[in-house]
Amino acid sequence: MSLIIDHIDHSFDTLQALRQVNFEVQEGELFGLIGPDGAGKSTLFRVMASLLVPDAGRCLMNGNDAVKDYREVRKIIGYMPGRFSLYMDLSVEENLAFYARVFGTSVDENYDLIRDVYEQIAPFKKRLAGKLSGGMKQKLALSCALIHRPEILLLDEPTTGVDAVSRREFWEMLKKIQKEGITIVVSTPYMDEADMCDRVALIHKGTLLDISDPSLPSGSDSSVLYSLRSSKGVYTYLERIRSLEGCKYAWLFGDQLHVTLRSDRDADPVKSIIDGWGDPSLEWKKIIPSIEDRFMGLIEQEEGGQHSNGATI
Amino acid sequence: MDGHEHIIEVKDMVKKFGSFVANDHLTFYVERGEIFGFLGANGAGKTTAMRILCGLSYPTSGEIRVVGHNVYHERERIKKKIGYMSQKFSLYEDLTVSENIHLYAGIYGLGRKKIMAREEQLLERLGLAHIRNRLIGSIPLGWKQKLAFSVAIFHHPAIVFLDEPTGGVDPITRRQFWEMIHDATEEGITVFVTTHYMDEAEYCDRVSIMVDGRIDALDTPAALKQQYESENMNEVFLKLARA
Numbered sequence: 080m081s082l083i084i085d086h087i088d089h090s091f092d093t094l095q096a097l098r099q100v101n102f103e104v105q106e107g108e109l110f111g112l113i114g115p116d117g118a119g120k121s122t123l124f125r126v127m128a129s130l131l132v133p134d135a136g137r138c139l140m141n142g143n144d145a146v147k148d149y150r151e152v153r154k155i156i157g158y159m160p161g162r163f164s165l166y167m168d169l170s171v172e173e174n175l176a177f178y179a180r181v182f183g184t185s186v187d188e189n190y191d192l193i194r195d196v197y198e199q200i201a202p203f204k205k206r207l208a209g210k211l212s213g214g215m216k217q218k219l220a221l222s223c224a225l226i227h228r229p230e231i232l233l234l235d236e237p238t239t240g241v242d243a244v245s246r247r248e249f250w251e252m253l254k255k256i257q258k259e260g261i262t263i264v265v266s267t268p269y270m271d272e273a274d275m276c277d278r279v280a281l282i283h284k285g286t287l288l289d290i291s292d293p294s295l296p297s298g299s300d301s302s303v304l305y306s307l308r309s310s311k312g313v314y315t316y317l318e319r320i321r322s323l324e325g326c327k328y329a330w331l332f333g334d335q336l337h338v339t340l341r342s343d344r345d346a347d348p349v350k351s352i353i354d355g356w357g358d359p360s361l362e363w364k365k366i367i368p369s370i371e372d373r374f375m376g377l378i379e380q381e382e383g384g385q386h387s388n389g390a391t392i
Numbered sequence: 393m394d395g396h397e398h399i400i401e402v403k404d405m406v407k408k409f410g411s412f413v414a415n416d417h418l419t420f421y422v423e424r425g426e427i428f429g430f431l432g433a434n435g436a437g438k439t440t441a442m443r444i445l446c447g448l449s450y451p452t453s454g455e456i457r458v459v460g461h462n463v464y465h466e467r468e469r470i471k472k473k474i475g476y477m478s479q480k481f482s483l484y485e486d487l488t489v490s491e492n493i494h495l496y497a498g499i500y501g502l503g504r505k506k507i508m509a510r511e512e513q514l515l516e517r518l519g520l521a522h523i524r525n526r527l528i529g530s531i532p533l534g535w536k537q538k539l540a541f542s543v544a545i546f547h548h549p550a551i552v553f554l555d556e557p558t559g560g561v562d563p564i565t566r567r568q569f570w571e572m573i574h575d576a577t578e579e580g581i582t583v584f585v586t587t588h589y590m591d592e593a594e595y596c597d598r599v600s601i602m603v604d605g606r607i608d609a610l611d612t613p614a615a616l617k618q619q620y621e622s623e624n625m626n627e628v629f630l631k632l633a634r635a
Contacts, residue, residue: 116533116560213434240559242433242588243626244633268560269589271626283562310614314574314595330567333594333624334613375563 080139081106081231081262082127087136089122096122097133098285104264109257111276112266113374119285120266121161124235127264128158141230154182157229159220161236161266167209171200171219174208175226182227192259193222196252214245221249225256232256234265238272250275270371281374288377293370303327303343304368307336307353310360319356325349328379337372397424399551399582400445405454407440414440415451416605422551427573427583429593432602433633438586439555441602445584446553447471459550472500475544475581478555482540485529489520492528493543500547514542534565541572551582558589570595590626599625601632608632 082104089097096119104110112120125131126138129149138145140152158164165174175197179186190197200218203211208219217237224232234253238246250272257263265276273279274293281288307313307320313336320329320338325345329338340346346365353363368376400422407415414437422428432438443449445458447467456463459473483492490511497507515521518538528536537557545552554573558566570592573583585596593599593613600610609616609632613625620628 115562115565118562240434240556240588242436242633243590243629244433246588247630270563271590317571330564331570331595333591371563378562378564 080104081108081141082110082264083137083139084123084127085137085139087123087126087133087138089126089131089133089135096285097126100136100282100285100287102280102287102290104262106262107257107260109253109263109265109275109277111273111279112264112282113268113270113273113279113370114266114282115268117284118282120282121235123282124158124160124233124264124266127233128156129153154227155230156233157224157227157231158233159224159235159237161239163216164220165208165216165223168207170205170207171211172204174219175222178223179226184227186226189226189228192228192256193225195255196225197222214241217241217245217249221252225261229261232261232263232265234263236266236268238267238269246272270369270374273370279370281370281377283374283378283381286381288381289373291370291373303340303345304366304372305338305340305346305349306332306362306364306366307338308334308360308362309358311358316356316361323349323352328375330375332372337366339376398422399424399459400428400584401455401457402445403455405441405444405456406452407437407444407449408452413605415444418454418607420600420607420610422582422584423597424550424582425577425580426597427577427585427595429596429599430584430586430602431593431599431629432586436602436633437605438602442553442555442584442586446474446476473550475547475549475552476555477540477544477552477557479537479557479559480555483528483536483543486527488525488527489515489531489539490524492539493546496543497546502547510546514546518542534561534568537561537565537569538572541569541576545576545581548579549581551584552576554583554585556586556588558587558592566592590624590629593625593629601629603633603635 080103084100084102087097087100100123114120122131126133126145127140129145129152132146141155143151145152169177175186196218200215203215208216211219238249253263253265276293278290278292280290307316309316317329317336320326320336325340325348327339327341329336340349350363353361398421402418402420405415405418418441430438444451444456444463447463447470451463458470461469463470487495493511494507515524523531541557558569577583596613598610598612599616600607616628620631622628622631
């Protein structure tokens, strides 16, 4: 195992940021942590990066304890924090040279590893980091995190606020880095990025809800999830669907509604009600839940349906 | 006019910064009551265009009217009739829920009595009455965003501009937020929204996609998917922005 995260707890004053977080990451794996702001992702990254001593639990990075062996841990990881890690008043090439020196190496030594990423920003190497666009800063930060050829790469929300095209390119770069044998842990708030990972952990309010392989269909709720489509648009049907007895949850999902029924037995009665609405363009079919469906189902369970009933804090 | 009222009317809008053309002859309109998705890659020129439409910056040239007012010399009138919310900046963290409502409503010139009455309604609808005296900084992000949206439309603007309003929230809160947007349009408010979540593009009545300062596509999501032979808006976006 490359990473062993063993029952980590951590609180900030009265806020419990991590509760019994427990998982392992294999060598060479691309592992995703998916969850909203405030879920505990960054706290977990800081524990893994040896920057925060957790209240309880243990974190091993290629066998090194993130608390006791922090010096060793810092040599073998590359860490790209969510907030900016670059020196804005240094140029692109100065930032890179600085990170290489700090880790006792040179830009030339590991240039092969960063070539693909760095060459995209090399034309601007004299420019101050503070003057780069968001996408270019992201590429420079990734180059800096890789320049000492780390064994484990920790990326905290590298694609937040980045457009769909640049996000896709960034994930293609990660796939290449993974092929070099580097273990990667990456967090994101975008559910559609889950598919790019070997495995993803869903995290919500400090708790790990689920770990799954996105390429495998999930068995759990598949019998009761349906989608509804209509050429008239689906929003007008949302409240109608929710008011049906057999409906557990219903949510907008792109151009469809995704409807979770209470049980298999509700499928026929619900179907006949929908047929009675007299919209010939209505398309009702059973579907396999995506990662996002699963996550929403888990949040609903966790919050005891509070979300659907509206307001509670 | 084709029977619909154009609440935003943009003809040949150009904005240059030195020799850089941020908005390259944009021409489009937004109908009253619709949800208009304004998409594009980072740096495509969305923020520049949005700032002009909000009366915060002058175009270099072009004919632009927002809620019937000219963006060159009726900017103060425009500002009174619009609402604005972004994820990055919305409510003051060190003021309470109630203080934020009063501050924004006061800026838009609402009287105290009106504010009090609408505040009650709003807090009740959101189920936030019990935390009215809590600091914004201490409430969960999802609630903050719903409240920020409600505050942005508190003065019943003709149009509300939402700049990446749903960043960082969980998938359920994100959907609840879109249900609030739909409800606002039922009250007659027009919505102009940017987002990086491509599934959200599907919730819009019409979507424009900007590439390098130009609008390269503008239609309903269904028509765009057909035109670009794509399963979903993410594919449409990738095909356009990568071309």
